[in-house]
Amino acid sequence: MTTTKTKKTTPVEKKLIGLADIVIQSAERSKDPTFQIPIRALSNVSFNERKGLIEMGSKKQERSFFNVGMAKRFMQTVLVADALSELQRADLTTSLREIYYRTKHTIKDSHENTFDAQDESDPVIEDLEVSLATLREELHVSAENRGSIVGPVIFGDDGDRVDCSKLGKGGYSVPSIVEPEYLEIRRCTADFLLLVEKGTQWNRLSEDKFWRRYNCILLTGNGQPPRGVRRLACRLHEEHRLPVYVLVDNDPWGYYIYSVVKQGSINLAFESQRMAIPKAKFVGLSSADPERYELPRNVGIKLNEKDIARAKELLNYQWFQKPAWQAEIKRMLASGLKYELDALANKDFQYLTKKYLPRKLKEKDWLD
Template identity: 45%
Template sequence: MTNSKKDIIAKLKKIGEQLEKTIKENDNPEITMPVRTLTNAYFDEKDKLIRLGDKRQSRTFFNVGQSRKFMQTVLIAAQIKELLEQDKPSISTRQLYYILKHTIEGLKENTFEDQAESDPVIEDLEVAADSLREELGLEPTPKGVFCGPITYKDVRTGDEINCRKMGTAGAAIPANVEPTAMEFQKSEAKFVLVVEKFAVWNILNQMKFWDKHKCILLTGKGQGERSARRLVSRLNKELKLPVYVFCDFDPYGYYIYSVYKQGSINLAHFSERAGCPDAKYIGLKYDDIEKYKIPKTNWIKMNDQDMKRLKEIQNYDWFKKKEWQKEIEKVKKWGWKVESDSLVSLGIEFMGEKYLPRVIKEADFLD
């Protein structure tokens, strides 16, 4: 479900009217919202997504511990509504923080002391209004790039972007990739290849891997942030493109893959729109080490922290599949990790010419 600007304005207005009513009845005004912690995130087995549970919390004004946050929430709501009503350019959360920061009359404190105070409140408001930040007119700072046989239209500027001709730099992922901002046009892509590392993406782009294999080649430069995930999800759902994820061979690589696939706990309310439940994990995998004789000099010993993270991942509901449990057991016993970058020691073209094509052709994935 996507919200139009009008929907959001109406939702915010309704929150305001509810507050006014409570206040006039001499009652304690409150704003309720789903709880956004691990305790209220769950793995939906059917849809294969991390979702927000039913637990709601209320934030009230006449509560010493909550009154400041309550005030901040209402301030942000009112400001967002005003910005949406004016049809202004979208701003960043930092810019919103600056707009709202001022000294409260009669007190020695500011409405917000730093951005770390306003950011969580914005996320609260997202879930309270059952909406996305992008719909609230707030844009994250994107960091990913992509390229491939696709053209899209940037709705706000009217530009047509041909992702086949973006050179070695690739196309930046726009801050807002919602259909209202980014319209997919002509595409010959057959799948989406997401790689964790920019360096790996860079080699594959220079080799025109995407042209040879007709794919959209995308990197989130590490953990995928909101717009990278949402873009992958749209490509998957709207263009019906399968999604393959190529990461480092370590617990963090596993998690990056899983966030593209099922979403994250922190943004559980966002999974519905940013998840790709049928995304596949390309590798590296335990068997690849043996299969390609990856030299021991490329291995890195896992430290206590890595091991701890690996065990956490093994316990996540969304890693409970047999094949994953078997894989993780093997890695635990082995005790090493391998970066995808290290594969160049087998030849610069090794990944683009041998490894990736074979895995994709043989569907040698973990799911």
């Protein structure tokens, strides 16, 4: 009931302790202890057309202890809550993987582990984020740093001044937590922000000093952008009014990355508000580009069954219902081919920097 008097209990910690109270009260009444956890799936998200965001619905799933299918999950949830509250008390920030190791042990008198792999503990943390309505940052949990930024922007990170225009071609590694308390945007003179799916193409643009010539910020998440990258893009967009352009491969996964940046993801629909950039634009690679830029057919890759199935799923998503998008996806399906950004090198090593992007930006050839 009482914590150490020396430190104030944080609101997050109070929420975590609330879980223990559920268990205690249910036990008192001989009831099955049950947590209500919002469902993170397509069935529980809706597209808010006015805001241009994917929002989470109100559907919840019950996680009960005395149900063979859920008992282990329930136990894991309580263990993770305990580890998180420990972080709160010690005021430490840690990684998902460390949480996994902290909570992993063999259950007494058995050969069973509390967690067998990290992919068991990660969703539990997400569950807690959602059900306690807290941000991961508030839980003091960070993901691995993934993503780089380069361009005319100056950050303050733990008191250090980080000028991203003076970091060579490597740029600044985007931390996983970029909330104002952790990362301060001191100055930003860029005109727009280009979010590149692939690290290799980001390297190309950075090496060619594309950002200098077009006065922009180059950002990559090395694939599906992690939260830090998305949140940072969102902050730059909101705080410095930077238009955001997204450059991805021409395949269903590229489309989806764009949609996540723009409207938010299904899994993290509860964070859309903080992360989505409804005004983001899709610059390429479009399924119309091979023809327009005269890419030979032989640099395309045949769509496999998974690609086709995924593309058909996208066609059904509410946020892909604009006619231009329907046409875009259908064109790809009709051609039967997908193209990587790297394929542009077929024409010239610097084709992306020197020809493709300048022409795109000049012609304002993008999708909304």
